[in-house]
Amino acid sequence: MSGRERPSRAKQPIQQDKSTELPSRSIPQTAPSTSRVESAATSAIYAARGLTVGLARSARDLIPAFDSWAPFSQVESLSTVLFTPLGSQHIYKRETMEKALQLMQQQHKRTNDNNTTDLAHRLRESPKLPSSKDLLAIEIPDTQAPLSLFQGFHASYPAYSSHGVISKHHIRRKKHGGSDKRRGSVSDKGKANSSLPRLQSQLVADKHKKQREYDKLQMNKLAISNQVSQIEAQIADLASRRKELEAKWAKLEIREMQLQDTNLEEAIVNYEDDHADEILKIEDRKTKRREREHFDDELDTDVQTGTCLKTLYGHQDSIICLDFDHSGGSLVSSSYDASCRVWDLATQKCIGTLSGHSGIVRCLQVRDNNHVYTGSDDFTIRNWDLSLIPPARSQSPSVMSTASSPAQSPKLDPQTHHDIVPSITECCIDTLEGHSGPVTAIHADENHLVSGSADKTMKQWDLETGQCVMTLDVMWSSQGRSGIVDWGTMPQDHQSNGIYGESVGDFVGALQFWNFALASGTVDGKIRMWDLRTGQSHRTLSGHSGPITALQFDEVHVVSGSLDKSIKIWDLRTGSIFDMYAYEGPITSLQFDSNKIACTASTKQIKIYNRTSFQHTVIDGHTQAATSVRFRNNMIVSGGKDSVVKLWSL
Numbered sequence: 001m002s003g004r005e006r007p008s009r010a011k012q013p014i015q016q017d018k019s020t021e022l023p024s025r026s027i028p029q030t031a032p033s034t035s036r037v038e039s040a041a042t043s044a045i046y047a048a049r050g051l052t053v054g055l056a057r058s059a060r061d062l063i064p065a066f067d068s069w070a071p072f073s074q075v076e077s078l079s080t081v082l083f084t085p086l087g088s089q090h091i092y093k094r095e096t097m098e099k100a101l102q103l104m105q106q107q108h109k110r111t112n113d114n115n116t117t118d119l120a121h122r123l124r125e126s127p128k129l130p131s132s133k134d135l136l137a138i139e140i141p142d143t144q145a146p147l148s149l150f151q152g153f154h155a156s157y158p159a160y161s162s163h164g165v166i167s168k169h170h171i172r173r174k175k176h177g178g179s180d181k182r183r184g185s186v187s188d189k190g191k192a193n194s195s196l197p198r199l200q201s202q203l204v205a206d207k208h209k210k211q212r213e214y215d216k217l218q219m220n221k222l223a224i225s226n227q228v229s230q231i232e233a234q235i236a237d238l239a240s241r242r243k244e245l246e247a248k249w250a251k252l253e254i255r256e257m258q259l260q261d262t263n264l265e266e267a268i269v270n271y272e273d274d275h276a277d278e279i280l281k282i283e284d285r286k287t288k289r290r291e292r293e294h295f296d297d298e299l300d301t302d303v304q305t306g307t308c309l310k311t312l313y314g315h316q317d318s319i320i321c322l323d324f325d326h327s328g329g330s331l332v333s334s335s336y337d338a339s340c341r342v343w344d345l346a347t348q349k350c351i352g353t354l355s356g357h358s359g360i361v362r363c364l365q366v367r368d369n370n371h372v373y374t375g376s377d378d379f380t381i382r383n384w385d386l387s388l389i390p391p392a393r394s395q396s397p398s399v400m401s402t403a404s405s406p407a408q409s410p411k412l413d414p415q416t417h418h419d420i421v422p423s424i425t426e427c428c429i430d431t432l433e434g435h436s437g438p439v440t441a442i443h444a445d446e447n448h449l450v451s452g453s454a455d456k457t458m459k460q461w462d463l464e465t466g467q468c469v470m471t472l473d474v475m476w477s478s479q480g481r482s483g484i485v486d487w488g489t490m491p492q493d494h495q496s497n498g499i500y501g502e503s504v505g506d507f508v509g510a511l512q513f514w515n516f517a518l519a520s521g522t523v524d525g526k527i528r529m530w531d532l533r534t535g536q537s538h539r540t541l542s543g544h545s546g547p548i549t550a551l552q553f554d555e556v557h558v559v560s561g562s563l564d565k566s567i568k569i570w571d572l573r574t575g576s577i578f579d580m581y582a583y584e585g586p587i588t589s590l591q592f593d594s595n596k597i598a599c600t601a602s603t604k605q606i607k608i609y610n611r612t613s614f615q616h617t618v619i620d621g622h623t624q625a626a627t628s629v630r631f632r633n634n635m636i637v638s639g640g641k642d643s644v645v646k647l648w649s650l
Helices: 033-062 072-083 094-125 132-137 149-156 168-175 186-191 196-261 264-274 276-300 397-403 492-496
Strands: 308-312 319-324 330-335 340-344 349-354 361-366 371-376 380-385 428-433 439-444 448-453 457-462 467-473 508-514 517-522 526-531 536-542 548-553 557-562 566-571 576-582 589-592 596-600 605-610 615-620 626-632 635-640 645-649
Touching: 319 361, 319 626, 319 635, 330 361, 330 371, 371 439, 380 439, 448 508, 517 548, 517 557, 526 548, 548 589, 557 589, 589 626, 596 626, 596 635, 605 626
Parallel strands: 361 439, 439 508, 508 548
Antiparallel strands: 308 645, 319 330, 330 340, 340 349, 361 371, 371 380, 380 428, 439 448, 448 457, 457 467, 508 517, 517 526, 526 536, 548 557, 557 566, 566 576, 589 596, 596 605, 605 615, 626 635, 635 645
């Protein structure tokens, strides 16, 4: 049995070969009871043998057989030898196993030798193939056949002569046994003329060639048709654009005719006549802006402090008070001649007088939004909007030049120019009435105004409604404290000449408020601090021995000037005097900031104290005593009893 064959599952009787028969030992005859034991042992041996054969089969199935492995028949023979019952032996000897292995190796060697011999015999009997060199050297014989091999292929399979597709006719002919009723049988076709297949293939080739040419022509026609369509679309687009341009051309021609028919010069004249005031205002603003820029350029140049830039003539009596917003803005001055003049600092010209008060303007304030507030002896306060002043139309430069002159020019006679400056009444936007005496001090912010009067009261006004919202009675708040001097009972000589060299008359000499804090200086020489929320005085600063004429405060200090010829600086945190300066005359006005204090002390000079370097500077230029002073940035303005207003570099 070979190694590839499976052994039969039927049980075969065990046969012993004489050549492999082992020497047996004589086994003594036993009693009948021993036969049962032997039969049980024999059954166990058969079972072990069957298990061994099963394991061998499993090993053969799982592990591939190699040449070095013994065939399954040898393993089976080995198992047969090992597990065959030996009647004359009780045990297996070592020599028996060795002989079995030798027998297996010999049989395996014999099988390999037989396989090698058969392969060599087959190689010897196979014919020898010629080499490629011999094949190339052989001449190709001439054929006597009427058709070549390629032609015979096409004749046998005409369907492959075209595009490699078998026609339906060929398939149908093949299905019906290769017969064709129209052409006859294959044998009849073979008897036909031998040139027929060649002619048929040529006709098919010509047909395909013409088909290709026809397809190419169709594609060329389609391309030309597309190009023609594109050209037609472009022509239509150009035609539409031409129509649009022609329409625009027609509109331009109509507009040209309208422009030719219109007399633009006449239209300009008519427009100037209809809008003369507006054009004049625009030109006036442009002129002022150019002049203001020129004046600012002059101020920016290096000019020594105290240099007189301009002297403004026009008033006929002493200057009482003045104020301005900035170096190129507006300046307003009041005089005992009962006039209140408005000056344009950019042009250094008087643009008009504020007419409306029936008495002398005792106090005024100019704000940056072109608003001016004036208090007068007629018991009223007026609010003026300087932006409503109409531009001067009838004033020539020669006439305006007489309203102001350089510092070195002589003083002009005011009687010759009395009617030159126009009177301004239309720029008064509100009048506050409520005091029963002359208004001597005012101060305003964006929404409120506080005024002090000789009726011994102060009033708070709402600028939006023009109504008085609070009245502060100075006499009532001073009861029970140090009394106020009744200046009306003083001797007549003291009232006319003044015990301090000046006339006495202002009960509330100065005031200022910020938010809800109000500071006022009165004729008794005391400074009172008020709370505008309650209307009560909560602090009094006593130190001056004469009426307060000027007052200003910031977050830390209050600076006050009095007719007692002194300026005192108060510390608001402690209520004590921080510093004090004495002058040779009564203080009539003052202004201070964090760097300097400027004041007029009834002399021809303007006193400036530098709070940083602790130095005193004097500006001299008035011919009589200076009465009022104000400064902004790099310019200072002063007015005096010589009826002139001077501009100084600072």
